């Protein structure tokens with residue numbers, strides 16, 4: 001009787017996990033449940049973790065770590081057996097995902113490849129993030145330390161998040177900053193974390209405009225040189241043509257600022 005209840009519970013969990021993959025991965029639409037079960041690495045890693053976590057919670061030594069290690073070598077997804085994961089969790093693609101020992105993940109959470117829920121150093125105790133329900137974490141995002149990501153929030157791909165995230169927010173960038181809270185754009189003098197200045201791109205733009213101006217100046221000189229032999233020699237009372245040095249000064253003056261400071 002107990003065994004039957006256990007089998008039913010596991011079967012329901014597997015059904016929910018497969019349904020989560022089908023619901024949240026556009027590539028899984030129209031794919032049968034057995035096919036998802038057989039070929040989706042995120043689903044494999046999650047099912048392996050559910051077994052590891054149950055064994056670790058029951059105090060079984062070594063086996064949970066061994067299963068987690070095998071699962072990692074097959075899927076590229078590393079989940080510590082002690083990490084707590086809620087219902088309908090979905091890992092899309094999966095490779096490079098790391099979920100630390102004291103991480104806690106709520107229900108209906110989606111994460112993409114390369115996400116780390118990690119610690120910040122050698123601290124002990126609770127040192128990994130808590131992710132509440134309905135959170136989406138974009139590919140390559142790093143969430144570090146015992147922070148809490150509020151329910152319904154989104155973490156942009158490639159973000160590095162080291163502070164708590166309020167519920168229903170969008171956080172992007174490194175360091176991660178909210179650009180939306182409760183669906184509204186964040187207001188304030190330092191709120192524009194998306195359109196940060198890019199000094200390297202600015203320097204490249206200035207260099208490109210200097211090169212264009214130099215090309216124009218060279219072209220003009222070449223055109224003048226081409227027609228010069230056709231001109232009559234200057235009369236004795238006419239001023240001599242400008243020397244090379246003077247021409248260079250005039251060209252430099254017309255080019256604008258030099259990003260290298262020269």
Ligand SMILES: CC(C)(COP(=O)(O)OP(=O)(O)OC[C@H]1O[C@@H](n2cnc3c(N)ncnc32)[C@H](O)[C@@H]1OP(=O)(O)O)[C@@H](O)C(=O)NCCC(=O)NCCS
Nearest residue numbers: 112136137138139154155156157158170172173179180194
């Ligand atoms: C953050 C994300 C979830 C979008 O959330 P959203 O709440 O719909 O936010 P928006 O698209 O309205 O973006 C809000 C602002 O953040 C910017 N932004 C979005 N994602 C960003 C990112 N990853 N990095 C930096 N800025 C980002 C947008 O350009 C936008 O700027 P704007 O205010 O000037 O328009 C999404 O952009 C993202 O990163 N998803 C992850 C997808 C992923 O990993 N896919 C992998 C598939 S293999």
